[in-house]
Amino acid sequence: MTSFPSDSFNMRVTEDGNLHLEDTERSQWIINSPNPPPLWKKLITSLKNNKFFSSSKKKTTCHENAFSFFSSLFPILGLFKNYDAFKFKDDLLAGLTLASLSIPQSIGYANLAKLDPQYGLYTSVVPPLIYAVMGSSREIAIGPVAVVSLLLSTLCHKVVVDPELNHDDYRNFVFTVTLFAGIFQVAFGVFRLGFLVDFLSHAALVGFMAGAAIMIGLQQLKGLLGISNFTNKSDVVSVLESVYKSLRHQIPSGEWYPLNFVIGSSFLIFLLIARFMGKKNKKLFWLPAIAPLVSVILSTFIVYISKADKNGVNIVKHVKRGLNPSSIHQLQLNGEHVGQAAKIGFISAVIALTEAMAVGRSFASIKGYHLDGNKEMLAMGCGNIAGSFTSCYVATGSFSRTAVNFSARCQSSISNIVMAVTVILCLELFTRLLYYTPMAILASIILSALPGLIDIREACYIWKVDKFDFFACIGAFFGVLLVSVETGLLVAVSISFLKIIIQSIRPGIEVLGRIPTTQAFCDISQYPMATTTPGILVLRISSGSLCFANANVVRERILKWVTHEDGLKETTKGNVQAIILDMTNLMNVDTSGIIVLEELYKRLLSRGIKFAMVNPRWLVIHKLKVAHFVDKIGKEWVFFTVAEAVDACLSYKFANP
Known part of the structure; x- marks a missing residue:
């Protein structure tokens, strides 16, 4: 191309004789571009683009507008267009398989959250039902999870008295935290504030989950070893020190009963073997799913016929029968700890959403469909708000149960409804059978689910790709492990922000x-x-x-x-x-x-x-x-x-x- 420079750069001519636009005219495209829209207009446009508030420009009837609104709010309505008996059969089997894993896990996670066993079962009823009609994921299984249960027990007992001394105040405070967590999650969905969840980066989440898994495992030593005196602190040094002091005191005095450890470790080996076989052979996915329920049934039967509870084996004892009771009047919205409840609710909301979105997006990408993040936040928020009114604590998507749901070939969120109905039947008919369930078996069930939270391969991958991300991962890991859950979160977010600041400054x-x-x-x-x-x-x-x-x-x-x-x-x-x-x-x-x-x-x-x-x-x-x-x-x-x-x-x- 040949250029003919002049003072105003009037013309540029190519070898084939075609004229190009003047350089000055091209510059005017930039200089005279219209002013960008003001901030208030961007906010209004963002709200208009929200599917829950937008209206179609087409002329539609009131019935069509109403159906369109309810379809966007309740995605399950669009499911029935192509739903048939074959898909329902798959969802039924997946839901029953899911329930066999959910029932023992829910009891164990309630114990981890320092609540009575029935509250874990309650949390596997109402939030999954709400999510099933409002959520956009087909595979995600909603209910109590280990990390959130640990988070609540760690943060809540610092605000109110020890749950073992005043259980009612502690339980009511947890319900209040659940309400605030649901409110924050709904706000994230309605106002498209999902970017707040992204403050906990993928690398930080990997480290946080690994640290939390080890901490949860250490917490289970109380049930696995049958220790009576146990620390309320969660860091690894305090827990190991408490275990050492308790055993040193109980063994010489004859107050330690090794049957707890024998039962717990025996069934832990069984659960790990079942998990290994299910991972090795995809056709045996049902084996690790039903293994926890089989363990509960067998261990309960063994304790009952051998009267092992008379020989020092710690058992669950009474599990309240019946459906979720109302907890509206138990919410502490006028007390002195409302601010602390809102703070813990915010942290729980972010952690719960982060875990659920990571799980949901992973399986949605495998199935090849898009997961609507705002709908997910709204669905989980509504589920937790309804749960706080019906004696539930914070629920979210579980990785282990979602993997089982996926392997069982679930077709839709109907599997969550089947699971919830099965748990309702358990609450109505079988709670008395759980009286002799040993605490050691609940510890074993939780321990067997923890390896899925520790991803060493992903940590190695992060180290190879981005060293700064790896520091966030390690910071979260050691922060949770050596200090506390909130410290691990603070370290992870701080390192992530430090990375952004350094990149901005330099x-x-x-x-x-x-x-x-x-x-x-x-x-x-x-x-x-x-x-x-x-x-x-x-x-x-x-x-x-x-x-x-x-x-x-x-x-x-x-x-x-x-x-x-x-x-x-x-x-x-x-x-x-x-x-x-x-x-x-x-x-x-x-x-x-x-x-x-x-x-x-x-x-x-x-x-x-x-x-x-x-x-x-x-x-x-x-x-x-x-x-x-x-x-x-x-x-x-x-x-x-x-x-x-x-x-x-x-x-x-x-x-x-």
Whole structure:
């Protein structure tokens, strides 16, 4: 292509005689672009785009509008269009298989949350039913989970008295926390605040889950060993110290009964073998699913016929019969601990959503469909709000039960309904049979589910890909393990934020060169074949924002290059006569960034160096026009492409040798 430079760059002609648009006209596309919409308009547009508030522009009847609204709010309504008896058969079998795993796990997790066994069963009834009609995932299984149960027991007992001393106050406080968790989850869904969940990064979640799994396992030593005196602290040092002191005191005095350990360890081996066989052979998926229920039945029968409870074996004893009682009047909304309940509710909401979204998206990607994050938040939030009114604590998606549901070939969320109905039958008919269930078997069931939370392979993958992410992973792991759950969360989020801050404060500044035979300009470090133009320095900031945190660093780095204090003389092949700043990656600029640009322009002008900008984004060019920075450098020095800017600088250089 042949260029005919002139003072105004009037025309560019190709070899085939075609005329190209004037460079000045192309620059005007940027200069005269319309102003971006104000913030209030963006917020209104965001709400309008929300499926729960948007209305179709088509002319529809009231019945059609109502059906469309209820279909978006209750996705289960759209299920029945293609639902048949064969799909129901799969959901029925999956739901029954799910219930066989859910019943013993729910009792164990209630014990982990320091609640009576029936509250775990209650939590496997109402939240799954609400989610089944409102959720968008077909495979996810809702109910109590180990991590949230541990989180509640760790945080709640610090606010109220020890649950063993005043169980009613503790239980009511947990219900209040559940209500706030549900409210926060609904707010996340309605106002599209799901990005708050992303503050706990994938790497941090891997470390947090692993640390929580080990902590949960240590907590089960109380039931597995039959220890009576156990610490309320959750860190590994306190737990191991408590185990040592308890055994040292109980064994010599004859208060320790090894039958607890014999029963617990025997069935733990059985559960792990069943888990291994189910993992080895996909056709045997039902084996690890029913193994916990079989263990409960067998161990309960053994204790009953041998009267082992008379010989020191700790048993569950009374499990309250009947459906979920109302807990509305037990919520502590006027007490002194409301603020603490809201704080713990927020933490529980974020952790529960993070785990559920990770589980749901994993299986949705396998099935090849999209999971609506806002609907998931709304469904789980409504489930937890309803659960707080019906004696449930915080429920979310369980990885182990979801894997079983998926392996059992569930077709829809109907499997959650089948599971909930089965748990209702258990509450009505079989609670008396749980009286002699040994506590050691509940500890074994929880221990057998923990290996799925520890992903060493994923931690190794994180180390290979991103070392900083690995530090977040390790920080979360040791924070949970050595201090507490909230400390692990704080460390994980802090390291993730530190990574963002460091990347913002120290952004990369790339020197661009032209790729041979093309008009493309790329980083010369990544593409050594790219060539620079003598006397012209083309730069690109590797950051989405030029702000108070990084603007001064950018200015000082550019000025060092201009004065050859940063080893760039060979790259520029002579004194710098023009600086071209490619703003393609720059999404925003604040007042500090604009002031720094003005200072940089003045410093360059005093040295006789031209300053040009390339392709500033919509919000950036708007702010630069409002601040009159464009007028200072001249509108003719704002370009559409780097190639145009280089051509203009060369023409200026030839005109002013």
